[in-house]
Amino acid sequence: MALLDIRNLDLRIARGSELLPVVQGVSFAVEENETLGIVGESGCGKSLTALAIMGLLEGSAVRIAGGSVHFQGRDLLTLSPEERRRVMGDQMAMIFQEPMTSLNPVYRVGDQIREAILQHRSMSRRQAHDRALDLLELVRIPDPVRRIDSFPHQMSGGQRQRVMIAMALACDPKLLIADEPTTALDVTVQKEVLELMRGLQTRTGMSIVLISHDLGVISETCDKVAVMYRGRIVEQASTSTLFSNMSHPYTLGLLGSIPATDHDVEWLDAIPGRVPTLDEAVPGCAFHPRCFAAKGSCRTVDPGAAAVSPAHFVRCHFPQGSSS
Amino acid sequence: MTRPLLEVRELRTYFSIGRGGFMRRKSVLKAVDGISFSIHEGEVLSLVGESGCGKSTVGRTLTQLETATAGTAMFDGRDILNLTHAEFRPLRRDIQMIFQDPFASLNPRLSIEQMLAEPLFIHRLVRDRSEARERIAATLELVGMDAKSMNRYPHEFSGGQRQRIGIARVMILTPRLVIADEPVSALDVSIQAQVLNLIKQLQRDSGVSMLFISHDLGAVRHISDRVAVMYRGALVETGEKRQIFETPRHAYTRKLLDSIPRLEKRIA
The missing domain is CATH 3.40.50.300 (P-loop containing nucleotide triphosphate hydrolases)
Structure with a gap:
């Protein structure tokens, strides 16, 4: 099937x-x-x-x-x-052409990934934070520990699309x-x-x-x-x-x-x-x-x-x- | 070899970003940082x-939409970077620009006829309206449009037709140098091909020189004689089209070419 x-x-x-x-x-x-x-x-x-x-x-x-x-x-x-x-x-997850319009400009990318995780999984904020770090690493964002606190506008277009992919993959x-x-x-x-x-x-x-x-x-x-x-x-x-x-x-x-x-x-x-x-x-x-x-x-x-x-x-x- | 139509030497265009202030340094964005190239009569150079x-920014500087910080650009023996706006005005007919969206800067309430007639009257290329209409009809047909479309308004046309009208507005002035900045990148694939063919045909027939600015390597190979590869404000490599595409010398050129998705071409 x-x-x-x-x-x-x-x-x-x-x-x-x-x-x-x-x-x-x-x-x-x-x-x-x-x-x-x-x-x-x-x-x-x-x-x-x-x-x-x-x-x-x-x-x-x-x-x-x-x-x-x-x-x-x-x-x-x-x-x-x-x-x-x-x-x-x-x-099921979806990513779009322009990541800037799908990301919220006033929240740090880490918060947005954590939110995507916590929507679907019950875990502590600490665990969600670690999961978000893992995801940023998975999509090969350099220096994820620092980048997790970045705002979308501080990232390049390619990095923003990687963040979108990380969010989409949050729940496998x-x-x-x-x-x-x-x-x-x-x-x-x-x-x-x-x-x-x-x-x-x-x-x-x-x-x-x-x-x-x-x-x-x-x-x-x-x-x-x-x-x-x-x-x-x-x-x-x-x-x-x-x-x-x-x-x-x-x-x-x-x-x-x-x-x-x-x-x-x-x-x-x-x-x-x-x-x-x-x-x-x-x-x-x-x-x-x-x-x-x-x-x-x-x-x-x-x-x-x-x-x-x-x-x-x-x-x-x-x-x-x-x-x- | 003949003298080039356009010879750009050590062109620099800097922008200051952020406000300066007490103990704060104004930072400078070096958008164009010392580039040199030349374009001969009838030649197409891609950037x-x-x-x-x-x-x-290179194209915008050469048409005085930005101010050059340093360098020279000799056009037909005159340095166009050091002219006042008044001195530059008569040259505007000779140096024309095709934009990605030709209608973004045009009044949507003008008919196509009014839109194309305006530059003809400004540059005193026609005496009266009937002469203008004749010339507009001929130019519209040249770009593959029905002459009757001059009575219509911009919103009635598709993206491809708008670009044809944009090209007509440039070609009607019989310029000597056309600067085309991403002229097809907003169009659908099948329409891109039509417009690229049109630009190539018009360039050949008129012998106009062209600076073709694009990120699209396929379009660049299709249209140009020579290619200049730009990276972070500087030219990393300039050469004949075949040399650039087949034996690139600079690592960045190789990286660019290597990044193009390959079409699977198998013979069954």
């Missing part, structure tokens, strides 16, 4: 009297000790999917319109908030959801933070859902990948399969858009046009107005997810370079 | 480095 199993998740956003679909029929599973990457551009629904898993959509304009989110065998969407907190408890979660955790960081710091996350996974066996717009980050970090476009997963496969046999024209377009650093390319294979806005209805496949392979049926019929090979799914009438 | 290294 997968640790996290999402089936046909549908999310809608309230716009006036209308409910517009923002995530449609999203299904994926994450096994223990596995890292799943969700890649896509802004507005594709990757962050909303994460917030739905965490139960953080309450009070927002986004409604869960259908589907299931099974975590350790129980559907979180059928539970009341209290039951949900009990089932999820300290087993089974699942860590990381939403663009390195996007605000410099490339050299990004490398350190990604290495840290991989190392912690090896130690603890936790599962990770890594959300990113950066195919390079996904490629280096994840076991499998889901590519999202306009609320749907358009391609899903193991990382090695995806990169050796990309099938969806959008995935190919994303790859072609990235300027290489190891060789010279005269012109980038950019995807033409732009992502349609939420209220622009696109009949047929949502990608067809930008797709180089679009033909008649793409304009009228929305393709379902089909297997190109076992465990490689693509939502396209004319998948590219299929190995058959 | 690459991480946040806080001072790369944006």
